[in-house]
Amino acid sequence: MLAYLIRRLLYALPILIGVNVITFALFFIVNTPDDMARMQLGVKRVTPEAIEKWKVERGYDKPLFWNGAASGTDKATETIFFGKSVRMFMLDFGRADDGRDIAREIGLRMGPSLAVAVPVFVLGMFAAISFALLLVYFRATYLDFAGVVLCVAMMSISGLFYIIGGQWLVSKVWHLVPISGYAEGLTAAKFIILPVIVSVLAGIGSSARWYRTIFLEEYTKDYVRTARAKGLSERFVLFRHVLRNALIPILTGAVVVIPALFMGSLLIEAFFGIPGLGSYTIDAINAQDFGVVRAMVFIGSALYILGLLLTDISYTLADPRIRLQ
Amino acid sequence: MKFVVLWSDALFFLLLAVAVASGIWASRVEHLRLSWRKVGQSQVGMAAATLLLAFVAVALLDSLHYRERLPGDKETYAVEVRSALDALLTGLRTRTEKTYSAPLATHSFAKETLDGEGRDFPRLKHGGAHLGENLAAHETDIAHKAVQGLGMGLVAWLVLWLLGAPLRRAAPHLAWSAAFATLLVLCLAAGAVAALAQGYHVLGTDKVGQDVLYLTLKSIRTGLLIGTLTTLIMLPAAVFLGLLAGYAGGWIDDVIQYLYTTLNSIPGVLLIAAAVLMMQVVIDMHPEWFATAAERADARLLALCAILGITSWTGLCRLLRGETLKLRELEYVQAAQALGVSGLRILSRHILPNVMHIVMIAIVMDFSGLVLAEAVLSYVGIGVDPNTISFGTMINTARMELAREPMVWWSLAAAFVFMFVLVLAANLFADVVRDAFDPRAVK
């Protein structure tokens, strides 16, 4: 099993390099730094000097891959590729357009992102599984049918409306919590509670429906019939046999998103004014801060790959057929 | 008048042609015919299909583009590109107010300083203008027009019902009742709205006084295009690479797997954000490529479809690879190998027809997700061109209005209702299609 994990880890490396190359190509080959400068400084009234200054500030004035003018190892390191892409592996993301260190900023913003994302993940999982279990327990009745219809209706509503509706109803009509903002420490709770509820509601439709299908598929297996033939009660069959087997695909499917929780949710954070990584990304997109977007792409991919790795591990732990072989 | 065929129009027509052609083909292949018949026998399926067809009809009208000839001797054409839908809705398009007005209102939403009479709600230029000074008749007029419209809707439905008789006779086992019931609701709603739209802004007006109903109808095309063209763009690559990886195995499989794992590990929103930002630079740097603003917006729409396609083909590709791996071990494939049939022929005759249901299901399942994604992306600012009318841009502008007191709710409500109906119909239809095509579907 250790060998398996090492192999997976080694496999992650070329993928991360691939991501890096794709990002590099997207940011520096599709457009030249000159184009980007002109775009940001305004197409019309821009002087070559201004462009040059803009490039030097960001380190875009160097050659792409090979610096013939430099000497020794600098030939390779004094380039855009090395400075902007290779350095990412050392978690050096450079500075944002406002001059702040991106890595530091990311560190600061991780907390608020997690404060929203972790409760969303845990509660969302719990709510969806409970709802699906309820539907499965009453399967093939009108309750089940109505539940599925509700799920389909809920997943047909754009996430935007959940947020707008939640803010309007809870904050504007009922005045229960502030409409947006964030605070450190325990006072954060009153800012977090609404985004969490809204996110859980927005996600429950599709996940509950999906879990229901997994449970129902499990119900058709032979071992369920065996459990019934033993004289076990329907509840016992559901919770001890069906749930335990269905949890393997459900949990391992969920593990992959755990690292991505750091990224927070773009929409939720932007709407509720939570100073996390999601709103950081949105702000960067709106300000066309290429450095920040590039850093977030890299971190997002690294976290996703970490998620895949965790999924593999959780699979081997959860399923004795893999654990013991 | 000069016809303009935007790239997205061409692709949309191509898509419809492909859909019609594959429909004809499907009617000749037994298992496809049987599966589609199952879809047609489902009440939900027929009702959802009717709704979707209505949306497609609007989008189709909105895809017939032209530029008007300007008056004068010289052959000059207007800069604006209009569509057949614009022509049909000329009234709605041109009757703009100054700013916000509530649905069916006669007065503006905001007080203004009027000449000499202090601040008050000014009368609208168009909304309820036919009433003149007789404002007391406002409500009865609305009721009157609505009833008239419902009547016209009923007549239109009766005509359609009679025209549909041969269809019902040709395929009596399909759930026509559901289709025509949906059509009745549609006709009544459309009739009432059309009648009221003669004198009022049925769904109110937005900040710059544009009719919200007009904006909503124009949004449909954008949503449908994103939902369908994206799949069309990614489909060939996903199918080809998926089958190839599964059947060839070895290093080819490794390369393809590496490709989609790498693309898949970049979070979708971020990849889209990065790509859209870069594409925006390209478009901005080359204004000479586009003759009109419409072409420019169209280019951005297509680019968005392509980017969404790149981020979403990996799922289908992996699915097809897995299925091909399974099929490759089946005995009929081995029998074909033993008969010396070539690999390409095995792929096209034995593997492809047996994975088509997965492709089919993926297309319909992806549609609703893409429509929803468009709204979010446009909202974040990495979606369609801000000048393109879409649900996302509508919600984006409408969100600011929520903070007003009293609230401007109608733009959001209109976008919500239309999107909800479209996505719900698509989801329900997708479910029916999956049940009909997937041999392993759990009921």
Add this chain to the structure above:
Amino acid sequence: MSLLKVRDLTVGIGAAQPVDGVSFDLAPGETFALLGESGCGKSLTALALMRLLPAAARIERGSVRFAGDELCGFTEAQMRAVRGGRIGMIFQEPGTSLNPVMTVGAQIAEALKAHAGKADAERVVALLAAVGIPDPARRATEYPFQMSGGMKQRAMIAMALAGEPELLIADEPTTALDVTIQAQVLDLLRELQRQRGMAMLLITHDLGVVAKMADRIGVMYAGQLVEVAPRDAFFAAPAHPYSRRLFAALPEMATRQQRLATIPGSVPPLGTAFRGCRFADRCGEVLSVCRTQAPPWREYASGQRVRCHLETVSQTVKVGAGGTAPEPEETVTLLLEAHDLKVHFPIRRGVLQRAVGHVRAVDGVDLQLAAGRTLALVGESGCGKTTVGKAILGLQPPTAGTLKLDGKPHSGLAPARMQMVFQDPFGSLNPRMRVGAIVAEGRPDADVDSLLLQVGLTPEMAGRYPHEFSGGQRQRIAIARALAVGPQILICDEPTSALDVSVQAQILNLLTDLQERLGLAYLFITHNIGVVDFLAHEVAVMYLGRIVERGTVDEVLRGARHPYTQALLAAVPRIEGAASERLLVPGDPPSPANPPAGCHFHPRCPRATARCHGAYPETAVLSATHSVRCYFPD
């Protein structure tokens, strides 16, 4: 006084009745076998007794009285006390019938807890020991995937015994198992039944199993019982025409020179509306009344009860309905020779995925096949027989060894010379292609009509799709596809093992006809000894990748010298005669990844000595055709 009294039990699925008015009794300690082909409703009957029918099915009418209690009137809570408590049940697929993520011990403990109230580890271990699982304390902590198929079925039996049931329902308990393991499990079931005085309801399609296990037999056809009889009377003279045909269709009942009696057509599909006798359309002795009136029950002095219009029971089993076929002339043209054929699959482990060992699926196989002859390759699952077939055909590149076709070295595919017929009639035809296109796949200019006629189908079937055909018809289509390219060699990989006995007979007859007419050579891969006896000229017995004994049919089947062959033959449940003292091979076959040193069979062999541990025995030649790889070929 009967323990179980079933009256007029009817199960409905939609408008159809897959079980229609079944009545029978079961006395304490007695074994009653429900015998029938697939789809006859025997399994649904068993599930209905337990009230465990699938969601779509329901009990429409009838009564099930168990020790005086009416089970059909019980509430779910009452039924739970019956299930696993007073009635235990075991199923066909031990592989999927156990929960994969729970230890075997925990699953047995669950049953104990449900019925005895408490579950201590000792009782779990005692139950596992009672079903003959070695090292039960350790096995209780293992998961199902760590056990062999036979072991899993034993664990299932232990679970069913946990509630000390008065009745055990066994639904095809050994169908998924190899024949030597089947013999072990059947012996275990009989022994347990004797010790505990349990009654048993045995559901099976296998007349051999019935002969070995049952006290009384009920034959089911299309949802109804058609004959209920005591064992001895039934095997002496089956009374219903369907029962008689079932006997006559057994390949053991005829030799090569005869044709098997077949039942024309196939089982009527679910939902057929019947008038008169359900078997009338396929019956050889049909009367006009059979088509209009449902037959009454008749009772004979022998104790047999039969649902048939025929007044008298013909006492002889008719064999050879089609007359005899002449033995083909002895022409020994060697078509195919394989020498020292090996197929090894690497086992990859570690960070770099290096091959750390090999699964020796085929480990040095020699065989020869002559024109117009049939060589049967016999062995249990996992012995490598299918891999031999694929390696010879060219679908699986061999690791080592030489192949000669017509005396010339050959490798890869030879589509025009060799073709294959596969096991699964549902997996071997592309569901998206019409029959005509399937048949013409290898040769687009093939004469589809005459090919279809040749395999007993009609030309108009070419326009239809595979799903419209029954299993037997699909197998005919697969044979036509192979014949289209005009091969001389047909590799048949268990072509009849997925088919019912009556349909199997049709296919076997077809294969012998084709051999006579076209002079085909068959490499017939099978685990079914009865089929071998009927079809083959020569036999090769495989064990763990090697051929342990070869010879003519008579030499191997009636004069077996290798202890494995003898054990294999003895393990086959036979319908004639009482169960004799058997040579039971203990244990499971070892893994081909890690075969035992010396003779692969020695850990299970009753004759093994120190010599057998040392080296694999060389071939001992017993006659010109008969050879065996054993140190003690007596």
